[in-house]
Amino acid sequence: MKSNIINLKAMTFTALMTAVICILGPLSIPVGPVPLSLTTFAVFLSVYMLGAKKGTLSVVLYLLIGLAGLPVFSGFQGGAAKLFGPTGGYLLGFIPAALIAGFLIEKYARKKAASAFAMLLATAVLYMIGTGWLAVSMHMSLPAALMAGVVPFIPGDIVKILLSITLGNIIMQRVSR
Numbered sequence: 551m552k553s554n555i556i557n558l559k560a561m562t563f564t565a566l567m568t569a570v571i572c573i574l575g576p577l578s579i580p581v582g583p584v585p586l587s588l589t590t591f592a593v594f595l596s597v598y599m600l601g602a603k604k605g606t607l608s609v610v611l612y613l614l615i616g617l618a619g620l621p622v623f624s625g626f627q628g629g630a631a632k633l634f635g636p637t638g639g640y641l642l643g644f645i646p647a648a649l650i651a652g653f654l655i656e657k658y659a660r661k662k663a664a665s666a667f668a669m670l671l672a673t674a675v676l677y678m679i680g681t682g683w684l685a686v687s688m689h690m691s692l693p694a695a696l697m698a699g700v701v702p703f704i705p706g707d708i709v710k711i712l713l714s715i716t717l718g719n720i721i722m723q724r725v726s727r
Contacts, residue, residue: 571593601655601656636688644676650672654671668716
């Protein structure tokens with residue numbers, strides 16, 4: 551019986567974090583070809599709270615919901631055209647980013663500095679995948695793609711990382727009571 555309760559709790563939290571990503575993901579500010587969105591914050595919050603497997607599962611579910619056409623991607627868009635369009639590399643890059651961050655966060659028991667490093671490393675991987683995809687799909691040079699898809703987002707992504715760790719700790723403390 552206890553195993554069923556644990557599984558139900560895990561499914562509930564995974565579904566809840568998927569919903570959080572779906573709610574925050576569409577909120578964006580257009581900044582050139584790559585919009586500034588809260589998706590990265592929601593993904594890192596999910597992984598911080600759920601760990602590598604369940605956090606990544608919440609990201610995959612988010613992407614499948616968007617692929618099905620629900621408007622959960624930036625700018626309240628959805629569908630295959632958005633997922634596989636010029637900024638699709640950033641969306642698909644959330645999967646390896648979640649795996650990397652989640653694995654390292656779990657390995658170092660959610661220590662703040664290690665978690666921040668894990669999310670920075672995951673962000674670098676996300677930038678590499680997304681920028682490469684953007685450069686190829688938009689026929690841009692790599693420096694142009696970096697200026698469009700990375701440089702403007704670095705300060706905001708650092709803030710999102712710090713917020714996801716801070717808020718994640720608060721939520722986890724309150725849930726564990």
